[in-house]
Amino acid sequence: MRSVSVDDLLKTKPAVVNVGLESFARTLSGLGVPVAQVSWSPPAGGDAELANIVSLLNLPGEKTERIEAANREAVRRMLEGDPVLIDVVPAESVIPQLKERLILHAGPPIEWARMCGPMQGAVSGAILYEGWTKDLDAATALAASGGVQFQPNHHFSAVGPMTGMITRTMPVMVVENRKFGNRAYCTINEGLGKVMRFGGNDAEVLNRLAWLRDVLGPLLGKALRDSGGIPLKAMIARGLGMGDEMHQRNVACTGLFLREISPWLARATSDSEKLAQALAFISGNDQFFLNVAMAMGKAIMDPVRGIENSTVVTAMCRNGTDFGVRVSATGDQWFVAPVEMPVGLYFPGYSEADANPDMGDSAIVETIGLGGFAMAAAPAVVGFIGAGNAATAVTYTKEMGEIAIAENPEWAIPALDFQGVPTGIDVRLVVGSGITPAINTGIAHKKPGIGQVGAGVARAPMGCFQQAARELARKMGFV
Amino acid sequence: MSGVVLNEIRRGVYLDSVALMRLSRTVAGLPGVLEAALMIGTPSNKKIMQDAGILTPEGEAAQGSDLVLAIKGADEAAARAALDQAKAQLDAPKAAAQETADRKVRTLRAAANALPDANLAIISVPGEFAAAEARNALANGLHVMIFSDNVAIEHERALKEEAAARGLLVMGPDCGTAILNGVPLAFANVVRKGDIGIIAASGTGLQEVSTLIDRHGKGITHGIGVGGRDLKESVGGITTLMAIDALDRDPETQHIVLISKPPAAKVAEAIVARIGKSKKQFTLCFIGLDRLSLPQNAVLASTLTEAAEKALGRLIVPAGAKVPMLNGQRRKLRGLYSGGTLCAEAQVILRRKGIDVASNAPIPGVPEISGEAQNSILDLGADEYTVGRPHPMIDPSLRNELLKQALVASDTAVILLDVVIGYGAHDDPAGSVAEILSGSAENGPVVIASVTGTEADPQNYSAQVRRLREAGVIVESTNAKAVELAAAALASSQGASGQRRASAS
Numbered sequence: 016m017r018s019v020s021v022d023d024l025l026k027t028k029p030a031v032v033n034v035g036l037e038s039f040a041r042t043l044s045g046l047g048v049p050v051a052q053v054s055w056s057p058p059a060g061g062d063a064e065l066a067n068i069v070s071l072l073n074l075p076g077e078k079t080e081r082i083e084a085a086n087r088e089a090v091r092r093m094l095e096g097d098p099v100l101i102d103v104v105p106a107e108s109v110i111p112q113l114k115e116r117l118i119l120h121a122g123p124p125i126e127w128a129r130m131c132g133p134m135q136g137a138v139s140g141a142i143l144y145e146g147w148t149k150d151l152d153a154a155t156a157l158a159a160s161g162g163v164q165f166q167p168n169h170h171f172s173a174v175g176p177m178t179g180m181i182t183r184t185m186p187v188m189v190v191e192n193r194k195f196g197n198r199a200y201c202t203i204n205e206g207l208g209k210v211m212r213f214g215g216n217d218a219e220v221l222n223r224l225a226w227l228r229d230v231l232g233p234l235l236g237k238a239l240r241d242s243g244g245i246p247l248k249a250m251i252a253r254g255l256g257m258g259d260e261m262h263q264r265n266v267a268c269t270g271l272f273l274r275e276i277s278p279w280l281a282r283a284t285s286d287s288e289k290l291a292q293a294l295a296f297i298s299g300n301d302q303f304f305l306n307v308a309m310a311m312g313k314a315i316m317d318p319v320r321g322i323e324n325s326t327v328v329t330a331m332c333r334n335g336t337d338f339g340v341r342v343s344a345t346g347d348q349w350f351v352a353p354v355e356m357p358v359g360l361y362f363p364g365y366s367e368a369d370a371n372p373d374m375g376d377s378a379i380v381e382t383i384g385l386g387g388f389a390m391a392a393a394p395a396v397v398g399f400i401g402a403g404n405a406a407t408a409v410t411y412t413k414e415m416g417e418i419a420i421a422e423n424p425e426w427a428i429p430a431l432d433f434q435g436v437p438t439g440i441d442v443r444l445v446v447g448s449g450i451t452p453a454i455n456t457g458i459a460h461k462k463p464g465i466g467q468v469g470a471g472v473a474r475a476p477m478g479c480f481q482q483a484a485r486e487l488a489r490k491m492g493f494v
Numbered sequence: 495m496s497g498v499v500l501n502e503i504r505r506g507v508y509l510d511s512v513a514l515m516r517l518s519r520t521v522a523g524l525p526g527v528l529e530a531a532l533m534i535g536t537p538s539n540k541k542i543m544q545d546a547g548i549l550t551p552e553g554e555a556a557q558g559s560d561l562v563l564a565i566k567g568a569d570e571a572a573a574r575a576a577l578d579q580a581k582a583q584l585d586a587p588k589a590a591a592q593e594t595a596d597r598k599v600r601t602l603r604a605a606a607n608a609l610p611d612a613n614l615a616i617i618s619v620p621g622e623f624a625a626a627e628a629r630n631a632l633a634n635g636l637h638v639m640i641f642s643d644n645v646a647i648e649h650e651r652a653l654k655e656e657a658a659a660r661g662l663l664v665m666g667p668d669c670g671t672a673i674l675n676g677v678p679l680a681f682a683n684v685v686r687k688g689d690i691g692i693i694a695a696s697g698t699g700l701q702e703v704s705t706l707i708d709r710h711g712k713g714i715t716h717g718i719g720v721g722g723r724d725l726k727e728s729v730g731g732i733t734t735l736m737a738i739d740a741l742d743r744d745p746e747t748q749h750i751v752l753i754s755k756p757p758a759a760k761v762a763e764a765i766v767a768r769i770g771k772s773k774k775q776f777t778l779c780f781i782g783l784d785r786l787s788l789p790q791n792a793v794l795a796s797t798l799t800e801a802a803e804k805a806l807g808r809l810i811v812p813a814g815a816k817v818p819m820l821n822g823q824r825r826k827l828r829g830l831y832s833g834g835t836l837c838a839e840a841q842v843i844l845r846r847k848g849i850d851v852a853s854n855a856p857i858p859g860v861p862e863i864s865g866e867a868q869n870s871i872l873d874l875g876a877d878e879y880t881v882g883r884p885h886p887m888i889d890p891s892l893r894n895e896l897l898k899q900a901l902v903a904s905d906t907a908v909i910l911l912d913v914v915i916g917y918g919a920h921d922d923p924a925g926s927v928a929e930i931l932s933g934s935a936e937n938g939p940v941v942i943a944s945v946t947g948t949e950a951d952p953q954n955y956s957a958q959v960r961r962l963r964e965a966g967v968i969v970e971s972t973n974a975k976a977v978e979l980a981a982a983a984l985a986s987s988q989g990a991s992g993q994r995r996a997s998a999s
Contacts, residue, residue, distance in 0.1 A: 018635030035618030363531035364546030
């Protein structure tokens with residue numbers, strides 16, 4: 016740490032960090048004194064007592080050194096993760112609990128009655144897809160009467176975008192973290208238009224899911240197994256250089272993935288029409304890679320869970336009603352607050368009035384430093400929040416840098432002179448600064464069955480982090 | 495909803511979807527436009543346009559390599575105008591990309607990282623958050639000056655202990671003034687370099703003593719603020735003792751002046767004991783305290799002027815104004831102060847001269863103000879005057895108002911003012927007083943003032959004095975001398991009226 020003695024302070028000219036009245040900084044600048052102005056706003060959601068507690072959590076000392084050490088370990092595990100896409104398999108083969116009438120969903124735990132429209136629509140669709148009822152009405156009635164169980168994907172090493180449905184026969188991609196040996200799962204991205212992840216549940220949606228289950232899943236699984244797995248870390252690095260941030264923009268990585276997998280797909284089938292369909296499906300969906308990135312995010316973050324004294328965020332997710340955050344030191348505990356509305360652009364015919372609040376497990380990519388945290392790599396995405404220009408994209412990444420404890424040297428952003436993406440969201444920094452994570456997201460229609468109506472940026476609610484900070488302070492004996 | 499739908503296709507054009515969505519929104523906002531979409535003609539996009547009712551057979555023919563411009567207008571003219579506008583915007587040259595936005599960092603940690611040589615943080619956020627930010631400064635290895643007030647005293651104590659354990663200095667809370675190595679921080683004056691170090695619990699106390707030293711030919715090494723409560727028993731003088739240690743070790747500092755309200759007995763003991771271990775000369779000014787047993791190397795001064803005199807090693811000559819004659823039956827003194835310690839010093843002197851006075855910020859032995867009937871000395875920087883309003887040193891409007899009232903009140907004999915200049919203060923406080931006086935009647939009250947400042951201050955000491963004198967103000971060389979002059983005027987006129995009464999009987 017820097018720090019000069021009082022004697023040295025008196026021997027040198029002051030160099031000042033000014034927090035508050037800018038006139039002080041102007042005067043000092045005019046006198047030639049080096050000064051850095053902080054653009055201050057009340058931290059901790061305006062809770063001064065909590066701000067004070069969090070400042071204690073940041074003050075170097077014996078207890079906080081334990082936090083620092085734990086966080087260094089958390090970041091080490093994040094950076095040393097070696098995620099490889101190895102397979103596509105039916106969900107029930109890797110999540111044995113799925114053999115019952117169980118539906119996994121995005122976000123923290125939620126019961127049917129509190130689910131938002133698209134989530135309920137997707138649930139009904141998923142029930143019908145599994146053949147547990149004959150029609151949608153019966154499916155809805157079954158769900159409403161408690162005939163199916165609901166569990167978050169995150170409880171089963173899985174993640175899903177938007178509504179995030181996973182049921183027993185759905186094919187899931189398997190990402191193995193070869194450094195730590197753990198695996199994580201995510202469904203195959205369905206493409207644009209009417210899709211189950213946005214609450215769609217009509218025949219078109221269900222037929223596509225059936226094709227994914229019967230054709231693409233098995234084919235992609237074989238291709239991946241034959242290839243020996245596709246390492247993802249380097250692919251992300253290249254994608255960042257090509258304008259992807261891996262949440263709203265996955266064009267480059269989808270292309271890079273297709274380039275790798277094409278020969279293996281070709282070898283995996285003798286049916287050239289099937290092959291053509293598979294290639295067309297992947298190449299026709301700019302967001303195909305999103306689900307790969309999400310499984311990768313989960314595979315990277317799971318080994319970071321449960322490090323005693325670590326204040327690093329291990330999961331952020333939303334179910335369309337609540338936003339949930341998990342922190343390393345508090346293990347599997349969810350810190351939950353109401354989700355916020357994204358700010359964004361809408362497809363023709365739609366507006367804010369149609370929008371469902373923020374939804375999906377996809378914020379796992381922000382948790383590992385991509386998405387909103389890597390906005391500077393994908394300036395085009397910043398347009399979603401209105402008058403954004405390329406420079407605004409940089410400010411997002413820099414702002415996120417203020418709540419992260421490290422940078423990822425392997426995931427560098429050319430526009431920032433190859434500075435690494437901000438890595439390791441620290442609850443202390445979020446609460447202490449008042450800056451909440453920015454999450455790039457699609458926007459679903461609030462009614463079931465309609466689908467995506469726009470895209471934008473949402474903020475994680477401060478409430479989750481306030482609760483987490485209080486719990487961490489309590490657990491570590493600061494209060 | 496009815497309306498006219500127009501589609502146009504641009505073949506072989508690809509544009510980023512986000513850029514197109516932004517453009518769509520702009521076009522959709524034009525008058526008479528019901529819906530607008532600019533999209534690449536992929537099947538999924540065409541489906542979206544179909545669902546929105548804005549796809550014509552022409553648009554339906556578009557391919558994935560074509561751009562579709564689809565507009566639905568209230569009428570043909572509106573749709574046509576919007577389509578033209580959309581095309582014009584597509585073809586318009588884009589404004590040059592901005593340089594990387596000049597982003598201000600939002601956290602102290604980021605600012606400290608951006609300024610690797612940083613050694614001091616100045617905190618002036620709302621008081622309830624000041625302790626947290628000050629602690630963030632300590633966490634980043636920075637010394638702290640807390641300008642904010644309304645910081646809980648238990649937080650002050652905790653912060654100062656945490657800082658001391660790290661060898662860091664916490665100046666404040668409520669530290670309005672400091673001068674480190676000639677650099678004025680917050681409200682401070684441009685004071686020449688010298689060999690006198692000042693440690694002060696009060697902003698204007700430090701300003702008055704440092705500027706008197708400057709104007710009388712000497713200078714200071716440092717002026718360290720400690721905050722108004724540092725010498726209370728619950729804080730224990732932590733910063734004051736650290737500052738004494740530092741100035742004692744500082745080879746440039748020969749003489750140390752300590753300025754504060756009278757300290758708690760225990761704290762005074764600790765300070766006196768610490769001074770006894772030093773070889774340097776000390777002047778202690780505990781405003782109003784006349785007696786304290788001190789070691790050989792220390793002397794006591796009961797006013798700021800005396801403190802400056804002891805540090806200078808000579809007396810400060812009064813400006814030499816004659817004791818003014820008071821007009822008619824006017825008998826009352828009204829002091830309107832912007833500086834809290836100058837206000838306290840005024841009370842000390844008036845009390846000593848046996849003049850009854852009341853104040854909103856009374857020193858021990860002076861009553862709290864009640865009603866209009868008394869001589870009064872007001873501290874206009876006190877909380878009751880500054881809620882939701884800038885400090886009178888920054889914005890003189892409140893004092894101007896009270897000055898006007900005092901001038902027209904028939905019983906006002908003497909008005910006492912302080913005029914504090916330097917960085918942070920109003921651009922021309924003397925001018926603002928002069929303006930009020932220019933409209934006042936003949937035979938009104940006598941106005942006596944002093945100016946706290948130096949020739950090198952942005953407002954310039956001499957210019958401020960001249961401005962006041964031109965307006966008819968009697969300007970004394972120090973606040974204490976101004977108060978003494980006011981006291982003398984009151985005493986002589988009381989004497990005179992006493993004589994009149996005697997001769998009438």
